[in-house]
Amino acid sequence: MKLQDRVAIVTGAGGGLGRQHALMLAGHGAKIIVNDLNKDDAQRVAEEVRAKGGEAIGVAASVTEEEQVAAMIDRVMTAYGRIDILVNNAGILRDKSFAKMDLADFRLVVDVHLMGAVICTKAVWEIMRQQAYGRLVMTTSSSGLYGNFGQANYAAAKMALVGLMQTLAIEGEKYDIRVNCLAPTAATQMTDGVLSPEALEKLSPELVSPGLLALVNEAAPTRAILCAGAGHFARANVTLTKGAYVGGGAEAGEQVIAAWNKISDRTDEFAPAYGFEQLKRELASAGFEPPKK
Structure with a gap:
């Protein structure tokens, strides 16, 4: 039970990869805050964690709304008095070629992926500094690291998270705050219609989440970019x-x-x-x- 009694927030955990992250972390002893924009989805996953013998709270909040995030953090601190792990997983897609992309969709994707992670991280940063312990994970992507056609907005946001990780890892080092990136390839709502059914079968989210455990346990590295998919793991470097x-x-x-x-x-x-x-x-x-x- 590598995460026994650790308190972990997973954003965008009402389904797909976030749900699997929540279940995996709970299976290793963590107390889970299941965050999602959709209240019913958050509660459903929290109930699923509890049905498996874990402890979980479902919280509906938009990661782009500072007041909602602050209310979520207050609720967690009232319940547990600490926050050990934050997994910034929430995200959306608005894929189009750059020539056809509306700037509003560009801003929206950057707002959710990048600013959502910034807002949530800022909300827990001082807590982690005061308790001299924290494990933060940014969800980046091969689209940001290497580019993908039709994903200029998504790629820009995902590479920005790498830069955020690099600097926060430096600033958090003396407080034992370790900051890493996970670059997943998994079959979720965000990949529907993008990959073939045969490929999707090989890309179960549960084959990504074991990599998350390596990034949030007490002996976790810091400033690592871990690429994960189909049970394969590799590290990327700048x-x-x-x-x-x-x-x-x-x-x-x-x-x-x-x-x-x-x-x-x-x-x-x-x-x-x-x-x-x-x-x-x-x-x-x-x-x-x-x-x-």
Whole structure:
């Protein structure tokens, strides 16, 4: 029971992947707050958790509404006095090619995925700092990491969550707040009509949720991007190549073009611990002593 007595909020948990996350976390001992926009769906999953011997509260709230999120957090703190885990899972799709995409749909998708995660995370951040413990998971996507046709809005929001994770993991480190990303591939309402029935059979949400356990237990990593689907797990990284020094001057642009293969060479690439490391490498290449941090 790796999560015995831990208190976990799962957003968008009224069905699909969120429901499976809630059931899995409860199966490992966590007390679950099942959040969903739809009250009946939230209550149904909470009842399902309780029927399996777990403890759960269903809470209807929109992750984009600060007052509703604050009320949910107050209810959790009144019931349990702490919040250990937040899984930002709530999301929507509004797929179209960028040429045909309405800007209102772009804003809506960014609002739910990105700002919904920001609002919920902000609501629990000080609680986790005060208790010196927290496990946060952002739900990113291969669409954000690598792109997918017709998903410019979704991809932009999902990659933004990676940047949010990177910085919050740094800021939360001394408080034992560990922040990670899960990039799932699963058959849910959001994939209906996108994949073939044969493929959907292989992409059960229950084959993704075991990866979540690795990201929220006491020994969890931090700043990991875990890709999960069909029982397969892999890690993605944002890397920096060794690059090449070109300098300035009138011919610098031409020199960048000429050095493109060297700049792009992935030999000895690495994942920087901080964005500051790019600056340090650039100054060192230019012959300056890089600042220490």
